[in-house]
Amino acid sequence: MTTKNIASTLHQIPAAVWALGFVSMLMDISSEMIHSLLPLFMVTTLGASALTVGLIEGLAESTALIVKVFSGVLSDYLGKRKGLALFGYTLGALTKPLFAMAPTVGIVLTARLLDRIGKGVRGAPRDALVADITPPAIRGAAFGLRQSLDTVGAFLGPLLGAALMLLWANNFRAVFWFAVIPGLMAVALLWLGVREPAHHEGGKRTNPIRRENLRRLGSAYWWVVGIGAIFTLARFSEAFLVLRAQQSGMPLALVPLVMVAMNVVYAASAYPFGKLADRMSHAKLLALGLVVLIAADLVLASSRHWGVVLAGVALWGVHMGMTQSLLATMVADTAPADLRGTAYGFFNLMSGIAMLAASVLAGFFWDRLGAAFTFHAGAVFCVLALIGLAWRPRALA
Numbered sequence: 001m002t003t004k005n006i007a008s009t010l011h012q013i014p015a016a017v018w019a020l021g022f023v024s025m026l027m028d029i030s031s032e033m034i035h036s037l038l039p040l041f042m043v044t045t046l047g048a049s050a051l052t053v054g055l056i057e058g059l060a061e062s063t064a065l066i067v068k069v070f071s072g073v074l075s076d077y078l079g080k081r082k083g084l085a086l087f088g089y090t091l092g093a094l095t096k097p098l099f100a101m102a103p104t105v106g107i108v109l110t111a112r113l114l115d116r117i118g119k120g121v122r123g124a125p126r127d128a129l130v131a132d133i134t135p136p137a138i139r140g141a142a143f144g145l146r147q148s149l150d151t152v153g154a155f156l157g158p159l160l161g162a163a164l165m166l167l168w169a170n171n172f173r174a175v176f177w178f179a180v181i182p183g184l185m186a187v188a189l190l191w192l193g194v195r196e197p198a199h200h201e202g203g204k205r206t207n208p209i210r211r212e213n214l215r216r217l218g219s220a221y222w223w224v225v226g227i228g229a230i231f232t233l234a235r236f237s238e239a240f241l242v243l244r245a246q247q248s249g250m251p252l253a254l255v256p257l258v259m260v261a262m263n264v265v266y267a268a269s270a271y272p273f274g275k276l277a278d279r280m281s282h283a284k285l286l287a288l289g290l291v292v293l294i295a296a297d298l299v300l301a302s303s304r305h306w307g308v309v310l311a312g313v314a315l316w317g318v319h320m321g322m323t324q325s326l327l328a329t330m331v332a333d334t335a336p337a338d339l340r341g342t343a344y345g346f347f348n349l350m351s352g353i354a355m356l357a358a359s360v361l362a363g364f365f366w367d368r369l370g371a372a373f374t375f376h377a378g379a380v381f382c383v384l385a386l387i388g389l390a391w392r393p394r395a396l397a
Contacts, residue, residue, distance in 0.1 A: 009141045009275055016133050017142045019193035020126060021149035023186045027089060028150055030183035031115070032157025034099050034176055037165070038108070041172045048105045056109050060116040065352035067120025072128065072345025076338060081129040082196045088122025089190055093183030100176035124344035131332035131340050132197045137278060139332055143325035144274015148267050155263035217343060221334040225347050227388050228327050232354035234381035235293060236362040238262065241313055244371055248306040261310065262317040269321025277326050287389050289322035294382045301375035
């Protein structure tokens with residue numbers, strides 16, 4: 001793929017998709033400035049235990065998973081996406097001052113739950129909106145672009161948070177207040193920079209989760225959901241990448257930068273592979289992504305030397321760039337236009353449940369059998385997903 005072809009496709013991507021990408025980037029900067037520091041804030045400032053931190057994170061992520069289904073279904077029922085996405089981003093932005101003012105762990109929990117409700121509300125309608133706005137021929141590139149910009153925010157947020165902590169002498173609350181600014185900018189950009197497609201501003205309302213509508217999703221869609229869940233079992237939480245880096249002997253203050261490195265590679269690769277998804281078989285590209293993940297798992301299992309860990313983390317970032325926007329594109333291509341919100345909701349729910357199960361299983365393996373066994377288990381799940389790819393519906397061949 002030439003630089004000229006990439007630039008040509010970038011010009012074809014609708015302005016609203018660019019706007020949604022920058023909205024995601026700004027909100028990720030805001031959120032990750034807080035989330036990268038929140039566990040340390042709870043333990044050192046509020047006196048919380050590690051168990052409390054884990055419970056808060058588990059409750060927050062579970063809440064987001066449940067809300068995603070309902071928001072996707074509601075966006076299909078209303079025939080509108082932007083309003084729900086705007087509500088979700090606004091709720092996320094308004095939680096940031098709660099973190100800055102929190103006197104107790106209970107207020108942090110409230111803020112975290114509200115923040116994840118906002119994330120759950122906006123996710124499925126936003127992805128459905130990208131699919132609605134973008135011509136099918138460049139849909140992979142559009143999802144890749146949005147994911148790239150989102151991931152830029154995921155590594156700029158922690159970097160900015162760390163810099164402000166150094167500048168303001170470890171003043172957590174000052175950093176949390178600063179995070180309000182990019183959050184509000186994201187809401188303003190969505191409000192002013194994105195317009196709802198005309199064909200989603202009305203129409204007859206039907207219940208998207210009626211039996212006949214769920215049947216309309218078809219076997220190809222449910223196959224994508226199943227493969228996505230198995231794939232997620234293979235790529236457990238990136239927290240285990242941080243733990244592996246800690247084992248390498250890397251200075252503790254530098255360990256979080258491993259996630260920055262992973263997200264840099266992810267951001268750089270998401271758009272080119274999204275563009276490639278418009279030119280080749282989705283199933284074949286997903287299989288290549290699984291092969292890269294197997295390589296990442298084997299490298300991470302082989303040694304705890306920091307150089308080897310960094311190589312494994314880089315491969316992990318490449319596989320994320322190859323597969324995450326691709327799976328979003330596959331959902332859009334296999335679901336009817338009027339059920340895309342519902343389709344993304346169910347896909348996110350199943351993938352999220354798989355992520356929770358995978359992370360619990362990985363933690364169990366890590367404690368009982370060691371880090372190497374954990375990554376080898378991930379490679380085994382990749383092989384299972386590859387077997388599932390061999391039995392794909394004809395529509396995805």
